[in-house]
Amino acid sequence: MNTTSRTEENYLKAIFQLCERSEEPIATNAIAHAMKTSAASVTDMIKKLSKKELVHYQKHKGVRLTDSGNSMATSLVRKHRLWETFLVNKLNFSWEEVHEIAEELEHIPSKKLIDRLDDFLGNPKFDPHGDPIPDSAGNFTFRKQISLPELAEGAEGVLVGVQDDTMTFLQYLNKLNLTLGTKIKIVERFDYDESTKIVINGKQEQILTNKVCLNLFVKTI
Amino acid sequence: MNTTSRTEENYLKAIFQLCERSEEPIATNAIAHAMKTSAASVTDMIKKLSKKELVHYQKHKGVRLTDSGNSMATSLVRKHRLWETFLVNKLNFSWEEVHEIAEELEHIPSKKLIDRLDDFLGNPKFDPHGDPIPDSAGNFTFRKQISLPELAEGAEGVLVGVQDDTMTFLQYLNKLNLTLGTKIKIVERFDYDESTKIVINGKQEQILTNKVCLNLFVKTI
DNA sequence: AAATATTTTTAGATTAGTCTAAAAATACTT
DNA sequence: AAGTATTTTTAGACTAATCTAAAAATATTT
Numbered sequence: 001m002n003t004t005s006r007t008e009e010n011y012l013k014a015i016f017q018l019c020e021r022s023e024e025p026i027a028t029n030a031i032a033h034a035m036k037t038s039a040a041s042v043t044d045m046i047k048k049l050s051k052k053e054l055v056h057y058q059k060h061k062g063v064r065l066t067d068s069g070n071s072m073a074t075s076l077v078r079k080h081r082l083w084e085t086f087l088v089n090k091l092n093f094s095w096e097e098v099h100e101i102a103e104e105l106e107h108i109p110s111k112k113l114i115d116r117l118d119d120f121l122g123n124p125k126f127d128p129h130g131d132p133i134p135d136s137a138g139n140f141t142f143r144k145q146i147s148l149p150e151l152a153e154g155a156e157g158v159l160v161g162v163q164d165d166t167m168t169f170l171q172y173l174n175k176l177n178l179t180l181g182t183k184i185k186i187v188e189r190f191d192y193d194e195s196t197k198i199v200i201n202g203k204q205e206q207i208l209t210n211k212v213c214l215n216l217f218v219k220t221i
Numbered sequence: 222m223n224t225t226s227r228t229e230e231n232y233l234k235a236i237f238q239l240c241e242r243s244e245e246p247i248a249t250n251a252i253a254h255a256m257k258t259s260a261a262s263v264t265d266m267i268k269k270l271s272k273k274e275l276v277h278y279q280k281h282k283g284v285r286l287t288d289s290g291n292s293m294a295t296s297l298v299r300k301h302r303l304w305e306t307f308l309v310n311k312l313n314f315s316w317e318e319v320h321e322i323a324e325e326l327e328h329i330p331s332k333k334l335i336d337r338l339d340d341f342l343g344n345p346k347f348d349p350h351g352d353p354i355p356d357s358a359g360n361f362t363f364r365k366q367i368s369l370p371e372l373a374e375g376a377e378g379v380l381v382g383v384q385d386d387t388m389t390f391l392q393y394l395n396k397l398n399l400t401l402g403t404k405i406k407i408v409e410r411f412d413y414d415e416s417t418k419i420v421i422n423g424k425q426e427q428i429l430t431n432k433v434c435l436n437l438f439v440k441t442i
Numbered sequence: 443a444a445a446t447a448t449t450t451t452t453a454g455a456t457t458a459g460t461c462t463a464a465a466a467a468t469a470c471t472t
Numbered sequence: 473a474a475g476t477a478t479t480t481t482t483a484g485a486c487t488a489a490t491c492t493a494a495a496a497a498t499a500t501t502t
Contacts, residue, residue, distance in 0.1 A: 005488080005489090007488085007489065007490095027449080027450090028449070028450055028451085029448095029449065029450080037489095037490075037491090038490080038491065038492080039449075039450060039451085040450085040451075040452080040453095040490085040491070040492080040493095041489070041490055041491075042450090043450065043451055043452085044451095044488095044489075044490080045489080045490095048488090048489095059450080059451075059497085060449080060450060060451080060496095060497060060498065087334070090341060091334070091337040091338060091341055092337065093337070097333075100331075101329065101331050101334055104328075104329045104330070104331075105326075105329060107325075108322065108325045108326060109325070110321075110322050110325075112318075113308070113312070113322055116312040116313065116314070117312060120311060120312055226458080226459090228458080228459065228460095248479080248480090249479075249480055249481085250478090250479065250480080258459095258460075258461090259460080259461065259462080260479075260480060260481085261460085261461070261462080261463095261480085261481075261482080262459070262460055262461075263480090264480065264481055264482085265458095265459075265460080265481095266459080269458090269459095280467085280480080280481075281466095281467060281468065281479080281480060281481080
């Protein structure tokens, strides 16, 4: 049997995402944490994936995806992001609601389905969160995550993360409608006080201090 | 835990469909046949569903759905038929291809998703096969299955079944593009030789003998 | 480098869904 | 109504994915 179970798929995707943030082999505990399960379960699953040649594995040395593991994970990411795009663009969901549903939809196996969906959506290159959507061959445009001060005047980015994740900071951002996925355009920088004027989601103008800017990470559009 | 597993859902749907064709309690073997599994497995599952009060069950007496089992099954049918409609109307699948994919999609749990999909599709009352789509409260228009001679002149129906399912007859139908799901309009009946002129899928005109008509079942539109 | 702490793996048990084979209940036939 | 056939249920075993607790390996501290 050469199929991949839903659970195996979820492991592959978790490992893929951990690999994106580090060149090192991924630790058992890191996977356990991502999958909200025990280290023992992870070891069991790793052995299985290793036997199927989806991961490289040596005892106590962590794992990396093999080429075939990587391409499976990429295909899952493609499905996930296309479904998210569908939910937001066609069914009018807001971007915060869609993750959980897309987590289910990404396991629907038909390749034809996903390619048709891709066409139906107009072959988008990025999902509503600003993350790149792999094409049917698995290629995608990598967009570096940069801090707001690195974004050129006139350029646009999508908010993808924050440095300072204290409650007070997040609440402040929330008040400005600066949530993950928000589109930010740099209008002008003022050398006088190092402040920056931005436009949020194409309409709301806002002045940010340099301190705030340094804590915001965006991906360019 | 009060959730319903994918497998339980598949059993509920199979029982629901068997209930549609008979007033009698559904036999273990009938379910086993529909689910392509052993009678032993069915008995095990029935016990579980019975404990959850989704079916009425007495040993050796077969099962019926309870109200709550029925409403779960109806919700699955709603999902299945809406997804099929989406696949055919929006993604340009042909109606024969969609069943298997919809079989997967129907297990996506979000009610909000399915209600939004319903709106997106324009709240269709019938799926591409001509089967009724339950609304979000579980109500649907029942359309009786009638043989072609019972369909009035000028009326339209969707082909949903055949009486004579010999290979030769099916091959003959295939040649005329008369496949399940095909739309048939009665144009005129000729008393002289009891033949009937129909239009297939809104374009192809065709004369059928009475013998053929008696073997075709349609649902009215 | 020895002792301690942490991480990872193993061992053994559990649950859901399945199976086969045998036993029990029901239905058909003469 | 007795015997045979069929259907349904039970019993016991298997697999996938999980768990806890203990053992083994690796990393850190003194």
